[in-house]
Amino acid sequence: MDDYNPQEYKERSKAHFEELSSHYSDTYAGKYTELMYDAVVQELEGKNFSALLDVGCGTGIFLSMVLNKFNVNVSGIDISPGMIEKSRELLGDCADLKIGDSEHLPWKDDSFDIVTCIASFHHYPNPELVLKEMERVLKHNGSAVIADPWASNPWRFFANLIIRSPLNKHGEVRMYSRREMQELLETAGFTSIEWKTKRTSWRTYFIVTALRS
Numbered sequence: 650m651d652d653y654n655p656q657e658y659k660e661r662s663k664a665h666f667e668e669l670s671s672h673y674s675d676t677y678a679g680k681y682t683e684l685m686y687d688a689v690v691q692e693l694e695g696k697n698f699s700a701l702l703d704v705g706c707g708t709g710i711f712l713s714m715v716l717n718k719f720n721v722n723v724s725g726i727d728i729s730p731g732m733i734e735k736s737r738e739l740l741g742d743c744a745d746l747k748i749g750d751s752e753h754l755p756w757k758d759d760s761f762d763i764v765t766c767i768a769s770f771h772h773y774p775n776p777e778l779v780l781k782e783m784e785r786v787l788k789h790n791g792s793a794v795i796a797d798p799w800a801s802n803p804w805r806f807f808a809n810l811i812i813r814s815p816l817n818k819h820g821e822v823r824m825y826s827r828r829e830m831q832e833l834l835e836t837a838g839f840t841s842i843e844w845k846t847k848r849t850s851w852r853t854y855f856i857v858t859a860l861r862s
Contacts, residue, residue: 655774659750662772662820663728666707670731673708681852682768685796686711688847688856689767690718692794698762702726702786704751704779705769709736712744724761726754752778759788768854770797774822780837787861793839798824799846799855827855834859 666673673679689711693701699721703712706725715723724745727733733748740746747755751766752775764783773779783793800808805824812821825833827844834842839859846855 653774658772658774658820658822659728660820661818665819666727666729667731670708670729670735673732673735674710678768681798681854682707683710684847684849684852685767685854685856686714688854689765689794689796690714692856692858693719693763696763696792698792700724700761701763701765702754702756702761704754704764704766704783705772706736706746707732707767707769709739709744709746711765711767712736713739716740716743724756726751752782754782754786756786758785760786761791762788763792763794766793766795766797768797770795771824772820772822776822776833777836780833780839784838784861789861791861793834793859793861794856795830795858796854796856799853800824802826827857830855830857838862 669676701715701721701723703725706712706727709725712723712725715721725736726747726749728750730748733746736744736746749755751773764787770776787793805826808824811817812823831842838861840862841860843858844855846853
């Protein structure tokens with residue numbers, strides 16, 4: 650992948666998640682992602698919110714967890730029609746679900762108190778555009794909560810070499826450092842940025858929270 654083609658990354662991601670949509674929870678990636686769901690739900694405890702959007706909502710499991718714990722309205726978007734179909738099977742009419750591109754969120758300005766993005770951010774070829782869209786649909790003082798895979802160097806360096814090579818068939822774009830996430834969020838207009846690294850016995854990920862000013 651010497652020639653960087655954002656649309657190619659999107660198509661690879663879409664195809665990958667279409668293939669996994671019927672059994673995602675049973676995959677290694679699905680089990681890893683569900684660890685992040687639990688941690689993000691804990692991050693939401695104590696927050697005052699009534700409307701939440703999950704960007705890259707997958708099969709809807711995280712949104713179902715939010716509905717089970719909080720009395721709020723939830724929405725979700727995913728590039729994969731198969732993932733949205735599974736979300737609708739799980740959530741029915743309890744969520745506003747849309748197939749779409751995270752760079753073009755089909756909701757009005759100031760629509761949500763919280764926007765989450767879990768195990769999806771590393772698939773976005775234009776992360777700055779996604780963050781600007783998150784910032785746009787958030788209300789004043791609304792929170793973005795992003796959880797994504799993480800590794801310290803030199804492992805992150807080698808992971809990114811593989812990601813930008815022909816070995817990458819799944820559409821991943823980049824594993825981000827703390828500094829990179831800080832800079833992306835600040836450029837998009839977010840403030841009060843807080844970073845946490847979470848380690849399990851077999852994987853590591855980060856959760857970063859930020860406020861729309």
